[in-house]
Amino acid sequence: MTSVLVCDDSPLAREALRRAVATVPGVERVTTATNGEEVLRRWATDRSDLILMDVRMPGLGGVETVRRLLSADPGARIIMLTVAEDLDGVALAVAAGARGYLHKDASRAELRATVAQALADPTWRLAPRRLRAAEMGAAPTLTAREIQVLEGMSHGRSNAEIGRELFLSEDTVKTHARRLFKKLGASDRAHAVALGFRWGLVR
Template identity: 65%
Template sequence: MTTVLVCDDAPLAREAIRRAVGAVPGVERVTAAGSGEEVLARFPIERPDLVLMDVRMPGIGGVEASRRLVAAHPDATVVMLTMGEDPDGVARAISSGARGYVAKDASREEVAATVAMALASSKNGADGRAQRVRPSGSPPALTEREQQVLDGMSRGKSNAEIGRELYLSEDTVKTHARRLFRKLAAADRAQAVALGFRWGFLR
């Protein structure tokens, strides 16, 4: 039986995600938690196949809860839930062992695809530390500017803020960012930062 634990401190969001996950083929049981502390207490007892964890919550928060969960249970499969663009939170969570992320306002199809992929990777024998392992092959060659832009993204800086730090125009930063995304095969800032950690460009 495939079980998923959804953790979000907002009841409406939690219920919406719970319903979306419940519609995924193969998922037989979906439970809900309202805090990272609750997940840490319940995981050893319930042993869900997948935990969907909100990045930002009161208390210890989703990032720290994920870190503690994977440290205590390396076989745990965690995917982060984000609202809007939160590359810093996502990157920190993935560098601590989360397998990926999905936006709370994603379509049911996107949620289903993310859940299915996370469950498949778990059943194929990947452990909870999979996302901290560097991808196979040679790392892409980043220019100094691309590295600096990536570093700014990892600190949650906007393109304009990165430009001010580097004495570049915002348009120039966007150009470096586009090249960076292409080299990393990243769809957005959060994924670029996550890949930056996995390749060792960020620490």
């Protein structure tokens, strides 16, 4: 019984995807979900062979759902759906273990081909993307200090302010900053904060 789970918060997109996937040869059942929590709940009782999941969803986001799904079941096959603007999220999801991704404006044919491919070959996965950060499928590990600095940034503090707060010199804060940028693959502090949120490292 080959089944596919489609998850997207937009009803229109969800229905369109459901219909497209249903036409892939071999697919016998397509179920749907609207958010990450639902995917996780459903997965507990009803494991599909493949999951198509949007990167940006309300509540539990795609990246975090991938992480939880794979920690519960490392064999889960997941393909991310995305729009052009989500490149970071896609990269993170793939790094976290998603098998690949599809542009939402990919043609129906591409979609079907990718799904068919993923179903036919259980080991199929995108050529590992050259990610600046973690290739390892887990969130980059930041040290306690680095997280403190990242949190300071997320509260709008300057390096000097963070230093004063943590009783460090500004130069030291900068060193931590550079290191955490590198770990996260961030190009500047705003990016680092964004990645911190996407990875769930800060709130």
